[in-house]
Amino acid sequence: MSTLRLLSASGELSDAALNDSGAYTRPTSPLQSRVAYAAAHVVPVVWGDNTPGQPADIDWDSTLAFRRNVYSWGLGVADAMDTAQRNMGLDAAATRELISRSAQVAREEGGSVVVGVNTDHVAESHISLDQVIDAYKEQLHFTEEQGAGPVLMASRHLARVASSADDYRRVYRAVLSSATVPVVLHWLGTAFDPELAGYFGAADWETASAVLLDIIAENPGKVAGVKMSLLNAESEISVRSRLPEGVRMFTGDDFNYVGLIGDSGVGARPYSDALLGAFAAITPVASAAIQALDAGDTAAYERILGPTEELSRQVFAAPTFYYKTGVAFLAWLNGHQPAFQMIGGLHSARSLPHLSRIVELANISLALEQPELALERWHGMLRLNGVGA
Numbered sequence: 515m516s517t518l519r520l521l522s523a524s525g526e527l528s529d530a531a532l533n534d535s536g537a538y539t540r541p542t543s544p545l546q547s548r549v550a551y552a553a554a555h556v557v558p559v560v561w562g563d564n565t566p567g568q569p570a571d572i573d574w575d576s577t578l579a580f581r582r583n584v585y586s587w588g589l590g591v592a593d594a595m596d597t598a599q600r601n602m603g604l605d606a607a608a609t610r611e612l613i614s615r616s617a618q619v620a621r622e623e624g625g626s627v628v629v630g631v632n633t634d635h636v637a638e639s640h641i642s643l644d645q646v647i648d649a650y651k652e653q654l655h656f657t658e659e660q661g662a663g664p665v666l667m668a669s670r671h672l673a674r675v676a677s678s679a680d681d682y683r684r685v686y687r688a689v690l691s692s693a694t695v696p697v698v699l700h701w702l703g704t705a706f707d708p709e710l711a712g713y714f715g716a717a718d719w720e721t722a723s724a725v726l727l728d729i730i731a732e733n734p735g736k737v738a739g740v741k742m743s744l745l746n747a748e749s750e751i752s753v754r755s756r757l758p759e760g761v762r763m764f765t766g767d768d769f770n771y772v773g774l775i776g777d778s779g780v781g782a783r784p785y786s787d788a789l790l791g792a793f794a795a796i797t798p799v800a801s802a803a804i805q806a807l808d809a810g811d812t813a814a815y816e817r818i819l820g821p822t823e824e825l826s827r828q829v830f831a832a833p834t835f836y837y838k839t840g841v842a843f844l845a846w847l848n849g850h851q852p853a854f855q856m857i858g859g860l861h862s863a864r865s866l867p868h869l870s871r872i873v874e875l876a877n878i879s880l881a882l883e884q885p886e887l888a889l890e891r892w893h894g895m896l897r898l899n900g901v902g903a
Contacts, residue, residue, distance in 0.1 A: 516889055518877060521870040521901060532889055536818075536880035538802040541588040547807040548775060548785070549762065550800060551590040551628060552793035553597035554581055555841050556604065556612065557851040570599075570608040570857040577612075578619050580794075580850050581627075587801035589793060590626035591616065595665065596706060597791040598630075599838055603858025606635035610656065617660040628663035628698060628789070633671045643681060646672050650689045654697075664697040665741065665789075666690075670709045679715030679725045686729045696738035698764065698789070701726060703744040705834040719749040727756055734758075741766045741789045745834070747774060754783050764789035768830045768837070772823050776815060777807075791837060792826040795844045796881045821879035828871050836863040840872050844881070847873070847888040854895065866899060 516532040557580065558564040562571030581591045593616040594600060594609050604612070613629045620627035633641075633649035641649070646669060657664045666689065676682055690697065701722075704711050714722035714729075730737045740757065742750045743766030751774070754763040765774045765786040774786045793800040803819035806812075829840030839860055846854040855861050873892050875881075882888040896902070 516886065518873060518889055519893060519896060519902075520874050521867050521896065523865075523867040527902065530874060530877060532885050533877050533880060533882070535883055535885055536799060536802065538798045540586055541801060541805055545588040545801070545804050545808060548804050549590070549764070549787040550775075550793060550804055551592040551626070551764070551789040552584045552797055552800070553592040553595050553789060553791040554584060554794050555791075555838060555845065556598050556608075556857060557842075557845070558855050558857045560853045560855060564603075564855065564857045564859065566603075566859045568858075569605045570603060572608060572612070572857070573851070574615060576851050578615060580845065581616060581619050581625075582623055583850065584794070584797050585620075585623040585625035587797050588804070589797060589801060590628070591620065592665065592789050593627055593629045593662070595630040595667065595700075596702065596835075597794060597838060597841060599857055599860065600630055600632065600667070601634055601670070601707070602835065602838065603856070603860060608857075609635070613657060613662060614660050617662040621661065626663070628665050629657055629660075630667045630700070631657050631664045631697070632667040633669040636671065639671075640674055641671050643672075643675055643685060646675065647685055647688045650685070651692050654689060654693060658694055663695065663738070664693065665700050666697045667700045668702045668707070668710050668713050670707070673710050673713055676715065682714050682725055683729055683732065687732060690729075690733040690736040693736055696736055698739045698741055699726065699730070699737055700741045700766070701743065702766075703746070705745050705832070706743055707835060719744060719746065720752075723749065723753050726753065730758060730761060737761055739764050739787070743767065745769045745830075750774060750786065754786060755781050757783065762787050766790060768792045768826045769823070771826070772816070772819050775819075776812065791841055792822070792829065795829060795841045796822050796825070796879070798883060799879065799881055822881060825872065825875035825879050825881060828868070828875055831868070836860070839864045840869075843869055843872060844876060847876070847891055848883040849887050854891075866896070866901065869895075
């Protein structure tokens with residue numbers, strides 16, 4: 515049996531037995547019990563100048579192959595969102611090209627894709643509410659033209675200029691009125707982006723959620739769902755229970771997704787669907803768990819997906835906005851990209867002991883798709899950094 519070498523925060527080395535992969539099987543028909551999207555990352559050109567501040571130089575073959583792999587497991591792809599390093603290395607030109615290419619791959623694979631719509635192509639840091647509306651509309655219409663589903667992301671521009679909840683109502687009313695297809699609204703918490711403090715006009719989620727629900731009610735037929743990424747199960751369950759008929763809750767809670775996606779049996783809305791960066795890191799496991807729900811086997815769902823939550827909590831540990839490093843690291847370990855590199859040089863954002871704990875938990879939760887390859891790559895990384903392996 516092969517042995518994994520692990521590195522503690524104090525520099526001590528230890529060994530763990532390398533587990534076999536989960537040996538999960540791809541679905542032969544569409545997943546039924548939940549709508550699930552994996553929020554996908556981007557892969558850089560290995561020899562490209564992807565240093566901090568430079569335009570993204572993307573390895574399109576590897577990036578799009580990753581999305582094809584997600585589709586092969588029955589999940590949808592959420593693209594050009596924070597997992598793809600939106601506002602953390604993915605520039606405006608690369609964002610537009612990613613949306614266009616990803617939408618084309620979705621058509622080729624018969625998969626479902628939703629993509630982020632934001633105001634981040636505007637270089638100025640402070641703009642007026644009318645300019646926020648125009649910026650949102652520009653990206654929205656481009657997304658619709660590509661045939662992708664829009665996810666209306668939280669805007670830093672709006673967070674800076676809004677002085678009241680009514681400003682949020684005004685902006686969303688204007689943008690939603692111009693949408694030709696229903697959109698998903700994204701509520702991203704400050705753990706992911708500190709610049710979004712007070713979004714929807716309040717610092718506390720109870721008050722802000724009332725504004726969000728008002729926006730949905732004031733724009734009937736325009737909202738397909740809500741993605742909540744507050745890392746707070748209580749807030750998601752509260753909003754979920756009050757959504758209008760036909761509006762889905764997509765959990766973005768990478769800390770508590772097992773219980774939120776599972777059927778609580780309580781109320782008219784006992785579960786959430788999923789739009790998770792974590793599912794890009796554990797795609798085969800997530801697929802197998804939803805397949806178990808499709809078969810009515812909730813015990814198997816818990817057994818398969820339950821152990822991954824500790825792994826996800828490590829990937830998304832504070833500072834949470836560096837979770838993209840863990841997603842790319844696992845993609846590399848699992849053979850989905852040729853090198854552990856990221857645009858903007860973000861592969862340097864986590865320590866070796868942090869990454870070692872990811873390896874350990876991925877091994878425990880059977881999230882290593884090719885265990886021997888993962889071992890070889892991880893041990894090589896340790897040696898490269900002067901650590902015996």
